[in-house]
Amino acid sequence: MEKIKLDKDTRFALEGRVVTLDANSNVIDKGVLYIQGDTITDIRRLSDPAPEGFSKHMIIKTGGTIYPGLIELHNHLSYNIIPTWQVPKLFLDRDQWRRHEDYRKKMTGPLEVLGAIDGYLQSIVRFAECRLLFSGITTSQGITLASHQEITKFYKGIVRNVEKTDDPDLPEASTRIDNINNNNAEKLLESLKHEKCYLLHLSEGTQLRANKHFRALQISQDEWAITEALAGIHAVGLLQEDFEIMAGYKGSIVWSPMSNFLLYGVTADIVSANQNKLLIGLGSDWSASGSKNLLCELKVARLVSEEMGGIFSDQDLVRMVTTNASRILKWENYLGSLEPNKKADLIVLRGRKEDPYKKLIDAREQDLTWVFIGGWPRIGQKSGMEKF
Numbered sequence: 536m537e538k539i540k541l542d543k544d545t546r547f548a549l550e551g552r553v554v555t556l557d558a559n560s561n562v563i564d565k566g567v568l569y570i571q572g573d574t575i576t577d578i579r580r581l582s583d584p585a586p587e588g589f590s591k592h593m594i595i596k597t598g599g600t601i602y603p604g605l606i607e608l609h610n611h612l613s614y615n616i617i618p619t620w621q622v623p624k625l626f627l628d629r630d631q632w633r634r635h636e637d638y639r640k641k642m643t644g645p646l647e648v649l650g651a652i653d654g655y656l657q658s659i660v661r662f663a664e665c666r667l668l669f670s671g672i673t674t675s676q677g678i679t680l681a682s683h684q685e686i687t688k689f690y691k692g693i694v695r696n697v698e699k700t701d702d703p704d705l706p707e708a709s710t711r712i713d714n715i716n717n718n719n720a721e722k723l724l725e726s727l728k729h730e731k732c733y734l735l736h737l738s739e740g741t742q743l744r745a746n747k748h749f750r751a752l753q754i755s756q757d758e759w760a761i762t763e764a765l766a767g768i769h770a771v772g773l774l775q776e777d778f779e780i781m782a783g784y785k786g787s788i789v790w791s792p793m794s795n796f797l798l799y800g801v802t803a804d805i806v807s808a809n810q811n812k813l814l815i816g817l818g819s820d821w822s823a824s825g826s827k828n829l830l831c832e833l834k835v836a837r838l839v840s841e842e843m844g845g846i847f848s849d850q851d852l853v854r855m856v857t858t859n860a861s862r863i864l865k866w867e868n869y870l871g872s873l874e875p876n877k878k879a880d881l882i883v884l885r886g887r888k889e890d891p892y893k894k895l896i897d898a899r900e901q902d903l904t905w906v907f908i909g910g911w912p913r914i915g916q917k918s919g920m921e922k923f
Contacts, residue, residue, distance in 0.1 A: 604673025609818020
């Protein structure tokens with residue numbers, strides 16, 4: 536087969552087991568994704584004729600299972616050169632561990648020094664983005680670095696990020712790490728009216744200490760600074776009734792169980808979140824206290840679910856990093872599932888056996904054979920990349 540020359544109108548097709556994650560959860564055992572430029576043109580069975588403009592000789596056999604690219608809604612990418620912190624004790628809230636002597640010594644300090652050396656910010660960004668690609672993450676979040684704000688300009692072109700999409704189809708998300716207090720809830724509500732997605736670190740810490748930051752969202756008895764744009768990251772400090780309030784105002788949450796357990800010994804009340812039908816996304820937080828990547832965080836999420844009685848199916852968990860995440864971002868018309876006219880962000884895992892959702896959660900980095908973003912192969916095994 537002649538090598539495929541990539542441009543904005545390039546046509547090719549990928550054959551494999553296709554896990555669409557569409558509304559009907561269709562899985563096509565012998566399916567073909569037809570791609571033109573950055574878009575999925577059609578999805579058909581291998582036995583069906585090719586759509587107009589394509590031919591059977593354009594089909595590349597992947598030998599694997601094809602999924603939508605993974606979407607992460609909580610990270611601090613620029614800190615991901617830091618090794619895992621040996622957490623000395625459990626904390627009650629974020630303010631406590633930020634005041635610990637290790638925070639400056641092992642987290643912010645090294646980044647402040649390295650960032651001042653010419654060329655290091657660029658290297659930090661490329662390293663962080665490669666970590667994402669090698670775990671199948673095609674979109675992530677968290678591009679700032681407190682000591683070097685200029686680092687954000689280097690996050691461009693390799694992996695999608697939610698703050699700077701450079702794509703009119705994909706509205707950019709706003710983010711806030713600092714807590715909301717009683718004096719700025721009205722200001723937040725006004726901002727939410729103009730946002731598609733506002734990712735807020737919400738009630739990070741135990742219920743005893745962090746719930747006050749959720750209460751700060753209340754403006755009056757019948758008014759809260761919560762809309763469908765608000766996605767509360769962590770939400771560990773929310774009480775059972777708080778999830779009912781979040782659901783009533785159509786808010787959502789982003790769950791990071793690994794980091795929660797390491798720092799606080801507890802995680803969000805996902806039983807209540809699920810009972811109230813909140814949209815839940817997933818994020819690995821950062822390398823200092825979170826999982827290495829979403830593949831690891833999915834495994835932690837499944838363990839927590841099982842410990843709590845099997846709250847989520849494997850498909851539920853996979854949707855947290857695909858369709859749920861795209862809906863939280865208001866990107867569902869373009870990403871999150873494999874469907875005609877959506878952007879060709881996808882990953883391929885080796886093999887076609889076993890339940891497809893369990894397969895993704897069980898996967899390790901070495902099981903990935905291809906990662907495409909916007910129809911372009913970003914990484915892959917040598918035999919696959921040599922086709923382009």
